[in-house]
Amino acid sequence: MSQSLRLIGRSATAVAVFAGQVLRAAHRQDFPSHHNQDPSGVFGDPGGARLKILLLGDSSITAPGVVPIDNCWPRRLASHLGSRYQVELVSVAVGGAKTRDVLADQVPRALEVEARIALLSVGANDALRGTSIQRFESELDSIIGSLVKHVDMVGMSGIGDLGTVPRLPDLARAFARVRARSFDGAIRRVVARHPGVLKSRHWGRGWEPFDTHARFAFAQDQFHASGAGHGMFAAAAIPLVEALLVRPARVSEWPGNHESAK
Numbered sequence: 001m002s003q004s005l006r007l008i009g010r011s012a013t014a015v016a017v018f019a020g021q022v023l024r025a026a027h028r029q030d031f032p033s034h035h036n037q038d039p040s041g042v043f044g045d046p047g048g049a050r051l052k053i054l055l056l057g058d059s060s061i062t063a064p065g066v067v068p069i070d071n072c073w074p075r076r077l078a079s080h081l082g083s084r085y086q087v088e089l090v091s092v093a094v095g096g097a098k099t100r101d102v103l104a105d106q107v108p109r110a111l112e113v114e115a116r117i118a119l120l121s122v123g124a125n126d127a128l129r130g131t132s133i134q135r136f137e138s139e140l141d142s143i144i145g146s147l148v149k150h151v152d153m154v155g156m157s158g159i160g161d162l163g164t165v166p167r168l169p170d171l172a173r174a175f176a177r178v179r180a181r182s183f184d185g186a187i188r189r190v191v192a193r194h195p196g197v198l199k200s201r202h203w204g205r206g207w208e209p210f211d212t213h214a215r216f217a218f219a220q221d222q223f224h225a226s227g228a229g230h231g232m233f234a235a236a237a238i239p240l241v242e243a244l245l246v247r248p249a250r251v252s253e254w255p256g257n258h259e260s261a262k
Contacts, residue, residue: 034064034221036095039074043089044082051085053078053241054092054113054151056106056143057121061093063230065219071227074119076234077241090115098126099139107146117244118147119237121157123187127179128162137186144194153244156191157237158202159184164210166222198243200236207232 036059055061055074063072070079078087092109094101102122110118120143126136147154162168163177184202191199209232210217217229225233 034219034224036062036064037066037069037072038091039063039069039072040089040091041075041078042086043075043078044085044087046086048082048085050088051081051117052088052090052113052115054090054110054115054118055121056091056102056110056118056147057093057157058097058125059093059095059224060121060124060157060233061091062095064095064224065221066225066227066230071230073230073233073237076230077237080234080238081241093121096125097122098129098131099123099136099143100131103139103143107143111146111150115151117153117155117241118151119155119157119241120144120147123159123183124162124180127159127183128176133182133186136183137190140187140190141193144190144197148194148197154194154197155237155240155244156187156197156199157233158187158200160202160207161210164214164217166214166218198240200240202236206235 039055039061053074061072061074063069066072069075074089074091078089081087090113092106092113094106097106099122102120122143123136123140125131144154144156159180161177162180163173163175165173165176168176181203187199191197210229215222217226217232218224219226219229
């Protein structure tokens with residue numbers, strides 16, 4: 001067997017072992033289990049211009065453990081925009097979704113919604129549960145390709161440091177951090193192929209509380225983000241949507257101190 005094949009085999013084994021550790025951590029009985037929620041609704045000034053926002057993705061949108069639901073980032077975003085718009089949030093997101101699930105189940109539903117903006121937040125489950133980066137990147141490219149044909153503006157959340165998740169075993173955290181970086185890079189590459197689509201930054205300044213105050217930033221299940229964590233998600237989403245609304249040309253990441261492709 002060649003050295004390259006041995007390295008591929010070892011990498012695949014490492015990913016499989018890591019995914020198994022994540023699966024066991026996700027089903028631990030000594031932590032509470034939170035239900036997924038639907039952030040959909042109408043918010044803001046009834047006399048304002050109507051702005052329908054479509055939400056696709058995973059539990060980063062369905063916000064398990066966030067109480068009240070108004071503290072989730074989509075509703076914080078709607079509240080921010082509510083002084084200028086009557087905002088309608090329409091979520092087709094499903095907790096636990098991977099890109100393959102979004103592509104197969106959520107995109108067809110999304111294409112039935114006449115929205116002005118589509119916001120996509122997916123990838124953490126792919127990174128934690130063994131999806132290859134190549135498959136993730138291909139499926140994400142298909143998702144965004146479908147959305148840009150249907151919706152005026154498309155925004156994509158980055159993937160932050162999954163190594164901060166308290167519920168993960170210590171040995172899995174370093175691998176989770178590497179996987180998260182790699183998948184965030186894949187998102188950046190896909191977004192760069194679709195001019196006008198923007199990606200939020202989820203690493204660096206502003207994200208330290210997920211590491212230094214992890215138990216505060218995560219819900220009681222110590223797996224999903226808390227209301228405080230969603231506050232940080234909102235801080236990334238708000239400038240992203242503001243940038244979409246002014247239609248900047250050929251900008252692939254927001255805010256201005258964006259990361260370059262690596």
